[in-house]
Amino acid sequence: MVLRSCEHVRLQRFQSPHQRMLVIGLTGGIASGKSTTSKLLSNAHRIPVIDADFLAMQAVSPGTRGLSRVVAAFGPSVLLPDGSLDRKKLGTVIFHNEERRRALNSIVHPAVKWAMVKAVVKCWVTGAKVCVLDVPLLIETGLWRWVGKVVLVYW
Secondary structure: OOOOOHHHOOOOEEEOOOOEEEEEEEEEOOOOOHHHHHHHHHHHOOOOEEEHHHHHHHHOOOOOHHHHHHHHHHOHHHEOOOOOEOHHHHHHHHOOOHHHHHHHHHHHHHHHHHHHHHHHHHHHHOOOOEEEEEOOOOOOOOHHHHOOEEEEEOO
């Protein structure tokens, strides 16, 4: 199977004639307990958890195409002296500017989505029956369409 764009992949039940895997979307607000729930699922139940926030950080780590594109769009002033992304500085650039925020999202979101697809395929290939996508903006980004079940963590 060749995947050209993750936008067209429905991951709800990734299956072959030999194996099915349920993909669960985990979401919730700030300080709702998503991280605690993810750790519980991963550690106590050995369920693979794919963390969108972690993938977003990886997408713009030094040496990646994502970071190069961010620098091209926002300039070298968003870099720290060690060449990594100055998240605080970038945050001030995009915080009150919807157009700049959309520009950043157009760089980071596709990279994160593609990384999520690859991670789900890896889970399936290794024989997992269930995997969890931990995505804070699961509903807002439309990624809920990719999953078979949505779990909302709230306090």
